[in-house]
Amino acid sequence: MVKSQAMSQIAVPPVVFNLPASAGATGTPVVSPTFSPLYQQIKALILQSLQSGEWKPGELIPSEVELAYRFKVSQGTVRKAIDELSAENLVMRRQGKGTFVATHHEARVQFRFLRLMPDSGEAQQPENQILEVKRMRGPADVTRLLDIKAGDSVVYIRRVQRFDNVPIILEEIWLPGVIFKGLTAERLVEYKGPMYGLFEAEFGTQMIRASEKLHAVAADEAAVATLGVELGVPLLSVDRVSYTYGDKPVEVRRALYLTAHHHYHNELS
Amino acid sequence: MVKSQAMSQIAVPPVVFNLPASAGATGTPVVSPTFSPLYQQIKALILQSLQSGEWKPGELIPSEVELAYRFKVSQGTVRKAIDELSAENLVMRRQGKGTFVATHHEARVQFRFLRLMPDSGEAQQPENQILEVKRMRGPADVTRLLDIKAGDSVVYIRRVQRFDNVPIILEEIWLPGVIFKGLTAERLVEYKGPMYGLFEAEFGTQMIRASEKLHAVAADEAAVATLGVELGVPLLSVDRVSYTYGDKPVEVRRALYLTAHHHYHNELS
DNA sequence: AAGTGGTCTAGACCACTTT
């Protein structure tokens, strides 16, 4: 039984969970306006389940065999879909155990999102100190980056991160107010672990990729006050926009890195 | 005819081109001390052909069917090997045409190795100005990074790169003297196009990945002289080590980027 | 029409983990 690609084209509605056309279908194919390989459609369906929270970060997703049965495709096709999700770091495969939803409660993931390393020695987790948390109307440049309406409410966070108790990073963070309703200074202060872990666990928002722009800048007075450097000292400015499923921007960051004894590490390939 | 993985284990000599054990082989398997999947062994063999120059940058490599015949494995196994090489940007697949060896004579590749973008507007190719080329005994830190003997000969290059005729990058480059014997200032000046293109075309050395460390630093007198900035202005320092096949380091770079109107772009995922 | 890479299936077996 060989299925034609065009015939096995399945409708992928925006939200509704949908099974593919029955495997034995013959007749006139219902040609949809947009073509894509079967495994891409399966990938999109799995992505929906990830986004909807059907499988939460850290959890086991159904086995390849089960997904193949559910979607009425071969295991190989499910495999190729999961292969891509794995390459994009959205899931993690473990031979013999299964496939797990990626989570920020893992050192590996955190190092992907914090590229600052000591010039010598091992990479380590910084400690947070929250300086300020408030709700405000988003500045124009921030709301534009977050793709929300001008003047919409945002949560503003200001914090310092320390390595070996030395302040190295001064950071401002803006989050869409609608998504991060219940976020308070207390919760941020008491939460141990990476901030993105808090976001995924308590706000159902998974950061899956980010785009950064780096500049060398001179220390301003805020940096002087918090990083203990002199005015004008060179600092690495890192502007970040983070995205969740569907390439939706959900965080804007502006950080200043003191790179006297640390560096931003990047692999080109 | 089903082949066991262990039985199809093939010897992968360092240089000699070798065919896998015959497909129908039964008897006692010659268990090699290191195990690896067949497709990884095929990948290693293809890698050898790339490294040896059997297929040069920009050229078409044999089709999957032909490689499968040559290695006496299925097309699917060759496919998986090439899939990985493609993911690592060592080859480029083009449906209907074939698989090509990656080359630095391509805009896409060049942007992978130069992350500096204008804050607004399109990315563009910079223009080179060679300031100095000489052969010298490599400084200790450089020879250590290049994994050559202390005091070994290196080629030293100093250059400025301009965007829209404005000097933005001041760069020092060290190359192993043994590999880049015939590299002269004249050749560097007259060569149009990316330097890595020259390296691959005339020295048979393909840069396939690089590791960068970024610091924010204050402009020194060399930067003042060449970039036309004032002493102490913040600059982005980029220390790079580039690698060719077999993770062999073949270039050390120290660059200063003027980031007043440009930024270093990075995608985290 | 012929050749290339791209997709899809079905089935077998392997390596690893848990029961």
Place this chain on the structure above:
DNA sequence: AAGTGGTCTAGACCACTTC
């Protein structure tokens, strides 16, 4: 022993490019 992901094969057909 059973279940999971990982490897390998063989064969079919599709999409794209070139002749």
